Amino acid sequence: MFLNDEEKRMLNGEMGIVPQKCMEYLQDEGEAAGAECLIDLDGTADFHTPMTAMSYRYQFGIEELRKLVESGARFKVPVFANKSPFLEGKVTCVHGWKGCGMAPHNEEEYHERCMQKEFMDLYRKMGMMTIHSCDYYLASTYWPTKGQHCAWNESSALPWVNAVLGARSNIDGNFASAFLGKAPAYGFHLDENRYATVYVTSQRTISTDLEYDLFGFAVGEECGLAVPAFANMSRPTTTQLLKLHSAMNTGGSIHMYHIPGTTPEAPDMEYAFHGQKPRQEYMVDDARLKKAYETLNYHTGDDVDMVSLGCPHMTVVDLMYLARKLEGKKAKVPFWIMTIPWLYHIAREQGYLEIFEAAGANLMTGTCPAAMGGVPEGVKVLAVDSAKQSYYITGRYPDDDRRLQVCYGTQDDCIEAALTGKWRGEWR
Amino acid sequence: MKKIRIKGRREFGGVVEAEALVSPKPLEGFANVDSMQGYVTERNHPLFKVCYTGKVLVYPSPRGSGGFMGFGIGAVPAAFVHTEGNALSIACALCAHIPSMTDFETDPMTVIETGDMVLVNADEGYIEITKKNG
Numbered sequence: 256m257f258l259n260d261e262e263k264r265m266l267n268g269e270m271g272i273v274p275q276k277c278m279e280y281l282q283d284e285g286e287a288a289g290a291e292c293l294i295d296l297d298g299t300a301d302f303h304t305p306m307t308a309m310s311y312r313y314q315f316g317i318e319e320l321r322k323l324v325e326s327g328a329r330f331k332v333p334v335f336a337n338k339s340p341f342l343e344g345k346v347t348c349v350h351g352w353k354g355c356g357m358a359p360h361n362e363e364e365y366h367e368r369c370m371q372k373e374f375m376d377l378y379r380k381m382g383m384m385t386i387h388s389c390d391y392y393l394a395s396t397y398w399p400t401k402g403q404h405c406a407w408n409e410s411s412a413l414p415w416v417n418a419v420l421g422a423r424s425n426i427d428g429n430f431a432s433a434f435l436g437k438a439p440a441y442g443f444h445l446d447e448n449r450y451a452t453v454y455v456t457s458q459r460t461i462s463t464d465l466e467y468d469l470f471g472f473a474v475g476e477e478c479g480l481a482v483p484a485f486a487n488m489s490r491p492t493t494t495q496l497l498k499l500h501s502a503m504n505t506g507g508s509i510h511m512y513h514i515p516g517t518t519p520e521a522p523d524m525e526y527a528f529h530g531q532k533p534r535q536e537y538m539v540d541d542a543r544l545k546k547a548y549e550t551l552n553y554h555t556g557d558d559v560d561m562v563s564l565g566c567p568h569m570t571v572v573d574l575m576y577l578a579r580k581l582e583g584k585k586a587k588v589p590f591w592i593m594t595i596p597w598l599y600h601i602a603r604e605q606g607y608l609e610i611f612e613a614a615g616a617n618l619m620t621g622t623c624p625a626a627m628g629g630v631p632e633g634v635k636v637l638a639v640d641s642a643k644q645s646y647y648i649t650g651r652y653p654d655d656d657r658r659l660q661v662c663y664g665t666q667d668d669c670i671e672a673a674l675t676g677k678w679r680g681e682w683r
Numbered sequence: 684m685k686k687i688r689i690k691g692r693r694e695f696g697g698v699v700e701a702e703a704l705v706s707p708k709p710l711e712g713f714a715n716v717d718s719m720q721g722y723v724t725e726r727n728h729p730l731f732k733v734c735y736t737g738k739v740l741v742y743p744s745p746r747g748s749g750g751f752m753g754f755g756i757g758a759v760p761a762a763f764v765h766t767e768g769n770a771l772s773i774a775c776a777l778c779a780h781i782p783s784m785t786d787f788e789t790d791p792m793t794v795i796e797t798g799d800m801v802l803v804n805a806d807e808g809y810i811e812i813t814k815k816n817g
Contacts, residue, residue, distance in 0.1 A: 280777070284773055287695060287777065288694075288770070310752070310777040311778065312777065312778065409749065425769065426769070479743070480768075504746070505711075505748075506746070507709065507746045507747075508744065508769060550727065625713070647714040647715060647747075650714035650715035650716070650725055651714050653731070
């Protein structure tokens with residue numbers, strides 16, 4: 256991979272140990288990707304904190320970070336924190352930890368250790384905005400614009416930056432890219448990789464939240480790493496896009512797609528394919544959606560011990576609708592609602608938090624059950640309305656004597672389960 | 684014994700020979716891999732709890748979360764051989780620092796079976812397969 260003179264000086268260590276470590280990673284990443292050069296970012300970046308590198312082999316310690324900050328170093332582009340900081344492979348909640356009923360997350364000492372204040376203070380000095388959410392971009396008040404080069408790192412967020420905004424990113428947000436404002440020029444940074452390759456239609460017009468989730472999971476499983484164009488979709492809501500994106504990146508790894516007439520790089524189907532013929536065509540019929548529904552349901556009975564909503568984290572509109580549905584109701588089983596930390600204060604101000612608390616639901620931020628490492632002790636059946644959460648959470652319980660079952664369905668199915676302790680969801 | 688050589692592109696360099704473990708289904712990390720045990724914990728996955736440590740892990744493509752790099756830490760394979768890749772397989776290779784190859788002239792998934800011996804020469808850009816029943 257070509258490096259310019261300044262990049263070579265960084266690699267040689269002439270500009271200090273941190274630029275050197277960062278450039279080593281970017282060079283190895285670029286070589287691995289077959290990139291010809293690095294490009295300068297002009298959009299935004301995010302990464303998982305507190306890691307100072309994507310791979311631990313390129314990390315440097317907090318002492319080096321402190322020296323860097325004291326020297327006046329800043330991130331080159333606006334940078335946001337994805338999810339709560341990692342501690343030993345898990346991320347705890349920013350809010351709602353006290354009432355989550357799950358050790359060690361509900362312990363003050365553990366919570367404080369998890370939040371990694373020392374690291375976060377340094378990152379904030381460098382310009383990072385510590386939103387701590389998988390869909391932080393919905394609260395960030397600032398988006399990259401069409402064509403801008405970014406470095407984002409969250410599988411469910413990649414379709415947002417590429418397909419919805421028309422900005423450009425691979426799933427490679429990390430300290431090095433954020434600090435140096437550079438990323439290897441490959442994948443979705445390049446025009447030729449952004450065109451549709453696979454044509455996907457469906458028997459029914461994809462319209463409901465559940466259909467977007469199931470369709471996304473099925474398309475992910477069928478299309479692998481392709482760039483699909485979707486032929487039979489309603490105009491999706493923001494909530495439905497979140498479902499589509501997270502489900503596509505659970506069933507598969509789809510970071511770019513087109514909905515002709517809706518997404519910015521596809522005024523029509525022909526344009527989406529750049530005049531080329533589709534490499535493959537898929538029909539997602541009702542039987543395929545039902546198959547996804549059955550995969551995501553993993554339970555033997557109708558008793559539910561716990562409900563978790565908000566994967567990806569709820570938007571303010573989701574919170575408003577949910578508060579409306581829960582007003583005056585009372586949950587029978589533990590009920591977690593996940594949102595973006597910056598929305599916790601809004602939820603309080605708007606009166607949603609009070610409604611949730613009165614309904615026995617716990618509003619939590621910055622994390623999710625799968626990211627926390629599981630659910631409280633004793634929970635045997637969890638109900639969710641998210642393909643992503645359903646498909647990942649059982650991975651935390653692989654042993655026969657400790658399996659977790661999952662009921663998967665609509666948000667209303669989950670609310671009913673929370674209020675009654677019974678699962679009534681079924682394929683419709 | 685007959686050897687089959689396939690040219691490919693290196694993601695990360697190195698040379699190693701080990702027995703192949705083939706995943707017919709794309710792999711997924713994050714909560715669906717146990718890095719310390721070296722196995723997949725994804726329900727319905729054909730490699731559920733089958734240890735990949737020390738094997739040449741052969742798979743079609745990465746999928747899911749950025750936590751795919753879980754395959755590249757802890758009880759890692761001897762090498763990665765996969766049909767297609769993206770930033771997920773790259774980050775994983777850069778965590779593991781073991782030979783990793785993709786973009787082959789012939790899809791290795793059509794040639795390699797679990798138990799075959801596979802020499803991964805990422806430095807020179809090829810794999811060489813010795814069939815177990817060859």
